[in-house]
Amino acid sequence: MDTPRIRILSVGTALPGPPVDNAALARTFGMDALWEQWVDAFIGTRQRHLAVDIATGEIGDSLSGLGTAAGRRALDTAGVRPEEVDLVVMATATPEQLMPATVNVICDRLGINDVPTFQLQSGCSGAVQALDVAHQLLQTGRHRTALVIGADVLARFYDCDAKLAQLPPEQLVNYVLFGDGAGAAVLTNEPGAGRCELASVRTRLTGLDRVAGATLEWFGPVDRLSDRPAATEDYKAIERYVPEMAEETLHELLDDLDWRADEVTYLLPPQLSGVMTRRIVERLDLPQAREVSCVDETGNNANALVFFQLERVLERIAPGERALGVAIESSKWIKSGFALEGV
Template sequence: MTLPSSPFISRILGCGSYLPERLVTNQELAETVDTSDEWIVERSGIRQRHMAAEGENTSDLATAAARKAMAHAGVTADDLDLIIVATTTPDSTFPATATKVQAALGVSRGAAFDVQAVCSGFVYALATADNFLRAGQHKTALVIGAETFTRILDWEDRGTCVLFGDGAGAVILSAEPKASGSPSVSESYQQRGILSSHLHADGRGHDLLYVDGGPSSTGTVGKVRMQGREVFRHAVTNLAGVVKEALDANGLQASDLDWIVPHQANKRILDGTARKLKIAPEKVVVTVERHANTSAASVPLALDEAVRDGRIQPGHLVLMEAMGGGLTWGACLVRW
């Protein structure tokens, strides 16, 4: 949850994204994987994905998205004092990918660290940055979701390898004093910013979605393993629950939302969650058919697209939500 007693509110000043140049269609995958375009589209809604080039690391994608977000927000490296990178695919076991981004951007002050909550990572990172800013510990934060997820896929497992892609998205947050005055005076301005965040985890779901490797357990990177049916069931239930939690915390109804920006895991999950919440499909930002599941990058990638094409406007109520391995899930409600 956020800090309701804080004199500050976190405002999103700008956003940016980056997709690797290489585009891989379902037809191209079918040349090497036992699958077809029809099979993939029917089960996931995915038609293509981007893949990082050889030598292109997660920090490269993250830095590119960060530069675009900084330009959009009108901030420089001298303004940043907090960098959080959400990623499941860091450049190295250590140091944090965020420190590489920090150096690449020319930032030499403040804090930089990674957050690992898989597909929920960006929501977790956004909530973390929000609380730092509300507490007055930092002024301007760069929050990034970045993945080279295709590097940890088993290309002989058609149930998982066709679902994922690479990319990065970023936002700039600023701690600003809360507006004063009566609610009747410029109410939308007073409310603009991150209204609340809601994070959950249940480690009993570990075996539903995980990587079968790690420095401590096997000394290897490992590959993604997933029980798709069970993940689908948990996703629709947990995501609908956390969206309702966010709405209830702010005294709102689903009909009050202008946009939902969900984790782009699977079109069927997006549709199922919207139906459960009775939210009109046209209010859901969907990019999964072009980006596939980019894990921690999917929410900021979709957010940036909806901001850039003009769908999301100042004053709109925007709810971001995601679920990932762990199991982890969460939501963040923003008045843009």
């Protein structure tokens, strides 16, 4: 029996609140205009959306709420009813609770029941890992329609009373890199459905003997008063390793598919920040490919980010056109990528 081809029917996304620009961050955290200029020059992300009101510290949106909104939009766009979904996979680095799994809360709100559900805990590569799991399970033919979700709420790790001028770089950078959001895609193995085939998905752990480049703690009652920071980011290590890992992933995808570089119509690059994205795009050296980026408007919202890129490319891709996406996770160094083809 031939292996089914997997199609993407739709993508839906959700962002919390109004955009928060660098000037608003500077005002809230007592930074000056020179700091704003530093963010523009070295980070390059103009704004982000946050689930927390940084002026008051009040939580405005939840992970499950954003995931539900994105999932509902994806289902509505695809014309798929909740009872037609027979597989749900979610990726997040910031689960709402340890139990119940956030994916199951979202399913309950969407009216999805009596199906296999999976929640993967991972950083930026988690979205591709979730696509990989759904892709492989749909190829077995045991399932027909999958809802794949990527979502994160990183702002709940903010200390809204922090004095940024006093923070070390590995903590300071988190306040400008990240945002919150959710994305979802409907995948199917139904022949002839949709405009876009998910031609390949690839994820690889490459962290053997490498120090973690990013950490995100989960504090419980025993250790919540620890002096360990809630989140750290080794930006220097990321600047060093992510571009080369992205290049390796790109060429591995091309080799797997036997595609030539000049056949790629769209490039969905890693989206840590605006500046890093531009550096990576230059290194990947696909001048004929149109870049699909959004980090300057959304911030790096981790597992949601790939879906914001997918949403943009799905609107554009024509029959015969090809797209490559790359996502790199620095927490324990995971390479991931995927390929799309218009049908």
